[in-house]
Amino acid sequence: MIIPIYQAEISHRRIRGKITSLQQLFNALGQIFAAWIAYGTYMTWNGKNDSRSWRIPLAIQLVPAIFLGALVFLFPESPRWLCDHDQPEQGLKNLAQLHSHGDVNDAYVVAEFNLIQAQIQAEHLQKSKTYLNLFKGWPELRRTIIVMMIQASCQMTGVSAIQYFSPQIFAQIGIPTGTTLLIQACNAIVAFLGTMGTILVIDSIGRRPLEIWGSIAMSITFIINAALITSFPASSSNNGAHWAFIVMTLVFNGVFFLTSGPLSWAIPAELFGTALRIKGVSWGAMTSFAFNTMIGQVTPIAINAIGWRFYIIFVVCNITSAIFFWAFLPETKGLNLEDMDDLFYNSPTFVPGSHWKPTEHADIDPDVKQAVEHVEYASAKL
Secondary structure: OHHHHHHHHHOOHHHHHHHHHHHHHHHHHHHHHHHHHHHHHHHHHHHHOOOHHHHHHHHHOHHHHHHHHHHHHHOOOOHHHHHHOOOHHHHHHHHHHHHOOOOOOOHHHHHHHHHHHHHHHHHHHOOOOOHHHHHOOHHHHHHHHHHHHHHHHHHHHHHHHHHHHHHHHHHOOOOOHHHHHHHHHHHHHHHHHHHHHHHHHHHHHOHHHHHHHHHHHHHHHHHHHHHHHHHOOHHHOOHHHHHHHHHHHHHHHHHHHHOHHHHHHHOHHHHOOHHHHHHHHHHHHHHHHHHHHHHHHHHHHHHHHHHHHHHHHHHHHHHHHHHHHHHHOOOOOOOOHHHHHHHHHHOOOOOOOOOOOOOOOOOOOHHHHHHHHHHHHHHHHO
């Protein structure tokens, strides 16, 4: 939960989508190692009833944790956190270190610093924010609903069901466990490539198209796979159907990691102001794991009870998500984090075209207005 918030707060607005997608990219890279190690240990020791088949994959997880624990002390603190905790001088230095090779007089750095300071000073004049503020007033409630929907829809794509219960799912069409683990290892490579695609296009295409068209594409893969299970049950031993099912699963995985996977963390981290950012993202994370838990409990029962009909749930959820994102998700690419309050206070709730632009800031302090103009000027130069 902390990672995308930190990434969003240290990123330049023009590459924020790329930076916040890096979490999912390296998550996918870790999955490649995990999946192939699990496949290798299963094929080597599982038939011998040897505990190394599961002890080794668990133990290897210590390695990246140790590296992260050691290197995290070298990370610069978020400039927004420093400004919010009465350390503006260090906040300015860190901002310059991140955006201008340490030049604290850089036009963009000065402008962004002034915007950060203005927002934080305005927030400090208000009462302290609590989780209840996520539901007070339509602008905040609207953001909270969008974040919860993004995280819930991510789980209801069906990705967790496939990842957690792939042996049972693939067994419906007659594919054995060893082959399934090999497919999952290949899926991890597809996930990595899909997230690479996200990093390449998120800040040019934007968030909305990826969420909308990704949901539609994933619903199509579930429709095809449901039809395959119906037409070719496990007893049919149809190799063509097996390959079609595998290909559609790989396509689903690629689309998920191109769209919903990284965006489920990248978008929530940029929607809230400084005072509510950590609370809003944590509320979304809670929603994600609530639905994740539900999928984990329901999937094995549903597979045994209704078989391919379980896929209908994911088809409906993906289509519903596409409609919701088309209607209610505003585009946030290219905006400063300090523009988000303006976006949710002044843009319409129904945003099928999402043509909203930041206001001219005519009604705010002249120093802040000048800072905004500096940001626009510096961005144009970049």
